[in-house]
Each structure stands twice: as C-alpha cells, then as structure tokens.
Amino acid sequence: MDLPVTHVGPTVTDTTTPTRRLERLRPGRRLVAAVIAGVLTFSVVYGLAASLSLTSDSLGAATTTVAACQAATLNATYTSTYSATSPGYTVGTVTVTGLAATCYSKPYKITLSGAASASLGESTGTTPASGTSFSAAFAPAVSAASVTAVNLVISG
Amino acid sequence: MAIVRRLAPSLGLTLGGLVLGAAASLALSSGTLGAATTSTPRCTTAGLSVIQNLSGSTVISVTVGNIPAACGGAVLQAALNNGTTNATGSVTVAAGGGSATVVLGTAPARQLADEVDLVFVGP
Numbered sequence: 368m369d370l371p372v373t374h375v376g377p378t379v380t381d382t383t384t385p386t387r388r389l390e391r392l393r394p395g396r397r398l399v400a401a402v403i404a405g406v407l408t409f410s411v412v413y414g415l416a417a418s419l420s421l422t423s424d425s426l427g428a429a430t431t432t433v434a435a436c437q438a439a440t441l442n443a444t445y446t447s448t449y450s451a452t453s454p455g456y457t458v459g460t461v462t463v464t465g466l467a468a469t470c471y472s473k474p475y476k477i478t479l480s481g482a483a484s485a486s487l488g489e490s491t492g493t494t495p496a497s498g499t500s501f502s503a504a505f506a507p508a509v510s511a512a513s514v515t516a517v518n519l520v521i522s523g
Numbered sequence: 524m525a526i527v528r529r530l531a532p533s534l535g536l537t538l539g540g541l542v543l544g545a546a547a548s549l550a551l552s553s554g555t556l557g558a559a560t561t562s563t564p565r566c567t568t569a570g571l572s573v574i575q576n577l578s579g580s581t582v583i584s585v586t587v588g589n590i591p592a593a594c595g596g597a598v599l600q601a602a603l604n605n606g607t608t609n610a611t612g613s614v615t616v617a618a619g620g621g622s623a624t625v626v627l628g629t630a631p632a633r634q635l636a637d638e639v640d641l642v643f644v645g646p
Binding site: 425426427428429430431432433434435436437441443444445446447449451454455456469470473480511512514515516517518519520521522523 | 547548549550551552553554555556557558559560561562563600602604609611638640641642644645
C-alpha cells in the first residue's frame with residue numbers, strides 16, 4: 368500500500384518532458400490522469416455534437432434561349448362580311464401568309480384588338496404542315512370598324 | 524510534401540463540394556415561341572361621299588367619292604340596308620383613288636332612310 372508522500376524542501380523547476388513526467392507518476396495517478404484525459408476528449412466530442420442541424424430544399428437553375436420559329440415577316444389579311452344584325456361589316460376570317468416550314472404544325476393564337484388594346488375576339492388552332500398560309504375563323508365575327516390591331520403568337 | 528499531405532483532405536473536400544454544386548444545375552430546353560402585334564391601318568379617315576344610284580324606285584348601285592390615293596388597289600365593299608332587306612357588292616378601287624361605283628347584287632327598294640356601310644380591304 369502506498370502512503371502519501373509530502374514533498375518537503377526547496378522548490379525545484381522540473382525540466383523533463385511531459386512523457387517522462389507521466390512515466391514518473393505512480394500507477395494510481397496515471398489512472399487518474401487517463402480518466403481526466405478521457406473526460407476532456409469526450410467533452411470535445413460533446414461540443415461537436417452541439418453543432419446545428421441543417422437541411423436544404425432543392426435548388427436548380429438553368430437558362431436557355433427562347434427563339435421564334437421563323438424570322439420572315441408574316442402578313443395578316445381580312446375577310447369581311449356584311450352583317451345586318453350588327454349592322455355593318457365584320458371580320459370573320461383572318462388569313463396569315465408568309466408561313467415558313469419551320470413553323471409548321473405548331474399551335475397559334477390570333478387576337479383582334481380594338482381601342483385600348485382590348486380583345487375583340489380570339490381564334491386558336493394549329494398551323495398547317497405544308498403551304499405558306501393558314502386561315503383563322505372568328506366566331507362571332509368581329510366588327511371591322513373596331514379592329515385596330517392584330518396579334519399573333521406561335522409556340523411549340 | 525508534408526504540406527501537400529496535410530492539405531490533401533481539405534482539397535478533396537473542396538473538389539467534392541464543387542462536383543456537388545455542378546450536380547444541382549438543371550437540364551433545360553425550350554420550344555419556339557414567337558409573338559407579334561401590328562396595327563391594322565386605315566387607308567383613310569377622311570369623309571367620303573356616298574350617292575345611291577336609282578333605277579326607278581330601287582337602288583342599283585352606290586358611288587363612293589373622295590377616296591384618297593392610299594386606298595388605291597383596295598377592295599371597296601358596300602352594303603345597303605333599307606330596313607327590310609339589304610344588298611351588297613364590291614369593286615376594286617383604282618390606283619390614285621378618286622371615286623368608285625359598287626354595283627349591288629340585288630336592288631333594294633329605296634326608302635326615305637337607307638343605311639350604307641362601307642369597308643376597304645387591303646391591299
């Protein structure tokens with residue numbers, strides 16, 4: 368059984384390395400030192416566990432060019448018919464000419480608009496698979512006197 | 524070399540992060556979309572004269588005058604409505620404008636008040 372030893376005498380500066388000092392400790396004290404070192408180590412691990420938890424929603428981005436199916440000019444012409452009920456001339460058909468093959472078989476919408484760009488009527492359909500023109504019917508027909516602009520969109 | 528060995532793990536993490544960032548981009552393509560608006564012009568806003576030409580008690584044609592040159596080549600459509608029936612006709616306006624006579628398909632009886640509607644289409 369080891370008895371506690373009290374150091375008596377002048378203070379001496381210890382210049383040995385930490386390893387040497389550990390070896391000089393008695394086995395019981397080595398155990399205590401090991402336990403202290405373990406506690407310190409697990410304290411660090413516990414500290415890491417206290418970090419924040421973070422998740423993220425998905426985020427993806429991309430850019431691409433939106434191009435028109437043709438650059439050549441399209442021309443709209445009108446077929447007007449007299450309506451006794453209006454009364455007056457109405458536009459029942461708009462024919463678009465100048466269609467290029469690159470715009471074949473694509474959905475289109477034609478809108479006739481009037482004052483303040485208000486829509487007077489719309490016609491939708493699919494461009495033909497051949498030829499250079501297509502016709503869009505308006506039902507009911509639109510008052511010819513009210514038409515100030517024609518709007519066309521081709522997509523697909 | 525010692526520095527390289529020490530930095531290697533960090534370098535690996537950085538490269539891994541870059542690859543992960545690249546994987547987050549989307550593949551995107553687009554169909555065509557073209558749209559346009561154009562005004563529907565008027566070849567004239569000036570006042571036009573309208574004369575109903577009679578044959579007995581019926582209106583057989585309508586003569587439109589003061590047509591400007593901008594309307595040359597356009598198709599002039601005219602309709603006459605006497606309240607009971609109507610008749611229509613069309614004629615191509617001569618280059619230079621002037622006047623044009625539209626012969627009606629039928630000859631409605633003249634009334635004290637008739638309505639005449641006109642429209643220029645094209646060119």
